[in-house]
Amino acid sequence: MDKTLLTREQIAKRIAKELREGDVINLGIGIPVLVSNFVSPDSEYVYHSEQGVLGMGSLAEPHEADPDLVNASKEPVTLVPGGSFSHSADSFAMVRGKHIDVAILGGMQVSEKGDLANWKVKDVGLGGIGGAMDIAIGAKSVYVAMTHTNKDGGPKIVKKLDYPVTALNCVSTIFTDMAVIEVTRDGLVLKEIAPGFTIEEVQQATEPKLILSPNLKEIAIS
Amino acid sequence: MINKVFNSTEEAVADVWDGSTILFGGFGGAGLPYEIIYALYHQGAKGITAVSNNPGYHEEGIAKLIANDRISKLLCSFPVQKDSYVFREKFKQGKIDLELIPQGTLAERIRAGGAGIEAFYTPTGVGTEIAEGKDEQEFDGIPCILEKAIKGDFAFIKAKKADRWGNLVYNKSGRNFNPVMAMAGKITIAEVDEIVEVGELDPESIVTPGVFVQRVVKRS
Numbered sequence: 001m002d003k004t005l006l007t008r009e010q011i012a013k014r015i016a017k018e019l020r021e022g023d024v025i026n027l028g029i030g031i032p033v034l035v036s037n038f039v040s041p042d043s044e045y046v047y048h049s050e051q052g053v054l055g056m057g058s059l060a061e062p063h064e065a066d067p068d069l070v071n072a073s074k075e076p077v078t079l080v081p082g083g084s085f086s087h088s089a090d091s092f093a094m095v096r097g098k099h100i101d102v103a104i105l106g107g108m109q110v111s112e113k114g115d116l117a118n119w120k121v122k123d124v125g126l127g128g129i130g131g132a133m134d135i136a137i138g139a140k141s142v143y144v145a146m147t148h149t150n151k152d153g154g155p156k157i158v159k160k161l162d163y164p165v166t167a168l169n170c171v172s173t174i175f176t177d178m179a180v181i182e183v184t185r186d187g188l189v190l191k192e193i194a195p196g197f198t199i200e201e202v203q204q205a206t207e208p209k210l211i212l213s214p215n216l217k218e219i220a221i222s
Numbered sequence: 223m224i225n226k227v228f229n230s231t232e233e234a235v236a237d238v239w240d241g242s243t244i245l246f247g248g249f250g251g252a253g254l255p256y257e258i259i260y261a262l263y264h265q266g267a268k269g270i271t272a273v274s275n276n277p278g279y280h281e282e283g284i285a286k287l288i289a290n291d292r293i294s295k296l297l298c299s300f301p302v303q304k305d306s307y308v309f310r311e312k313f314k315q316g317k318i319d320l321e322l323i324p325q326g327t328l329a330e331r332i333r334a335g336g337a338g339i340e341a342f343y344t345p346t347g348v349g350t351e352i353a354e355g356k357d358e359q360e361f362d363g364i365p366c367i368l369e370k371a372i373k374g375d376f377a378f379i380k381a382k383k384a385d386r387w388g389n390l391v392y393n394k395s396g397r398n399f400n401p402v403m404a405m406a407g408k409i410t411i412a413e414v415d416e417i418v419e420v421g422e423l424d425p426e427s428i429v430t431p432g433v434f435v436q437r438v439v440k441r442s
Contacts, residue, residue, distance in 0.1 A: 051252065133347055
């Protein structure tokens, strides 16, 4: 069987299956923002955006754009019926006070303990935190969406981070182009594998030893 | 009669002194008090410590002040947008200091500054470079670091409507840091789109009660 790494869209689609109606969700930039394209249109989800929008809708069409209604990337967006605005301290009270059900974030590295690095590349003087540290530590569940390996083919899932830390012990599940891996107290549990890949190939691309789930299966990408 | 309305942005910022700490509202361009920042640019104060989520974009907002070496220190959560090249250049030249702060901690430190809370413990930043040099303690098994309040000599904020008492309502996510900065500024100057009669704003809808606002000026 052919082995093909999952596309960004396929990773997003897989994560969308984890979401439950009514979840309050914060989406990071990159693969995470794609997730909202794959949720069930018949269900209600509430999207939180750090600058004080709860119930964020899609990107705004030019005729409805308001420079005072933007997403975290400062692009004009819409508000859904039932949506609300809050100031920055209340918006982050939602985050820090554990009122956000799921944060879906990009990742540069994740450790076997669920430590996350995603705010600054190594050996660079200046980085931007924005809401990353608050959201990583504050959300009830943190899903990380990323490629399994870096540009040089090295593992991004490592024993210990060597990139600047965003937050410790915060990641619940890692969704990559090769696997779905859950972070547990006992270690990293391999739950799903991309079509065509073997356990050995996933292990080779992962630094810590993986525990095999008794229900290990192929990622459904249809 | 209480009247906090100033006739011009020039008058509203006339007494800003060199070396003052100023809180600047806004998230990117949303809720950014452009005109009072512009007035400050002409007023000439320098050696400013600026507290702002972003370092301005292109040469707009506080980037205009940074470009002219008027800001000596910036407290900020996200200084690395593509369009914040003015800050990056001055930082590289060593002309401006930076204190990098997670956005939620920044908002809460400002809120605390306006609410008489001198410091608080939070889990955000534990185990990161943000924690360096900060007291660390566990509460209910959760490791936390100590963060101190931020207060401003001035707060420059943007709202949609005000009355002469300084009551404010905002526009959408243009609200962002503005209400907490209003609380934490000794002299809070609100730039607004519209000034209405006292009593016209629905008391149930007023976001910033006038007690937090000292000056109001209408955007031209």
